[in-house]
Amino acid sequence: MAMLHTVxxxxxxRNTFDSCIxxxxxxxxxxLIEDGVIASLKGTSVSDKVSKAMESVTFYVLGPDLNARxxxxxxxxxxxxxxxxxxxxxxxxxxxxxxxxx
Amino acid sequence: MSEPWEDDVEGPVKKFMFINRKSPYGTVYxxxxxxxxxITAAFDQDVSLVFSDDGVFQIKKGQKxxxxxxxxxxxxxxxxxxxDVEKLYVDKESLDERGLTQEDLLVDVEILSRAELADLxxxxxxxxxx
Numbered sequence: 001m002a003m004l005h006t007v008x009x010x011x012x013x014r015n016t017f018d019s020c021i022x023x024x025x026x027x028x029x030x031x032l033i034e035d036g037v038i039a040s041l042k043g044t045s046v047s048d049k050v051s052k053a054m055e056s057v058t059f060y061v062l063g064p065d066l067n068a069r070x071x072x073x074x075x076x077x078x079x080x081x082x083x084x085x086x087x088x089x090x091x092x093x094x095x096x097x098x099x100x101x102x
Numbered sequence: 103m104s105e106p107w108e109d110d111v112e113g114p115v116k117k118f119m120f121i122n123r124k125s126p127y128g129t130v131y132x133x134x135x136x137x138x139x140x141i142t143a144a145f146d147q148d149v150s151l152v153f154s155d156d157g158v159f160q161i162k163k164g165q166k167x168x169x170x171x172x173x174x175x176x177x178x179x180x181x182x183x184x185x186d187v188e189k190l191y192v193d194k195e196s197l198d199e200r201g202l203t204q205e206d207l208l209v210d211v212e213i214l215s216r217a218e219l220a221d222l223x224x225x226x227x228x229x230x231x232x
Contacts, residue, residue, distance in 0.1 A: 012156050013124070038200075044199060065170060067165075070164040
């Protein structure tokens, strides 16, 4: 069964996101939370990297963290699924284990 | 005897620059910077605010924090004018990297290149980074 990875730091500030996608196996999931949601934005200098990673990994973003930072669902990369806190819990339960990249 | 802060004498005015480089809410830096900016302005100092790197998200329009149970302090940036804090600068490269434009920002700012910001930084008496 697959692993759920969570990333809580901006890809512009730390290399957490890069480390995560370099080790996330095909079929696993990445949930962007806190400042990690910045990686989900369309049209940034890192969005191509995210799109490429999406070929093998499913991406989710935590809606409340996205909205707090002034972003809406229509400003994120197509294919990234927005979840709420309940969705976060569901993802945690559905995956075999969770790797929280800090 | 009056307390020192009640004296109506004009002290020295220094040029203070605050550099905001972090996204709001993920850390406390943005809010703390805002507090210090307001204090500095209360002492009638010459304040410049710079937003660069993820700091540009501090002044992103449309912040809705109900979902994370934190106070949305972004309207305070719009009130800075009332404290005579009117020198707001944004690093153009940081906006471009994040696919943002002046239209996405909730306050009027001057958008500068890194070279222009470097010159501005060079003129300051005090530079504080958050």
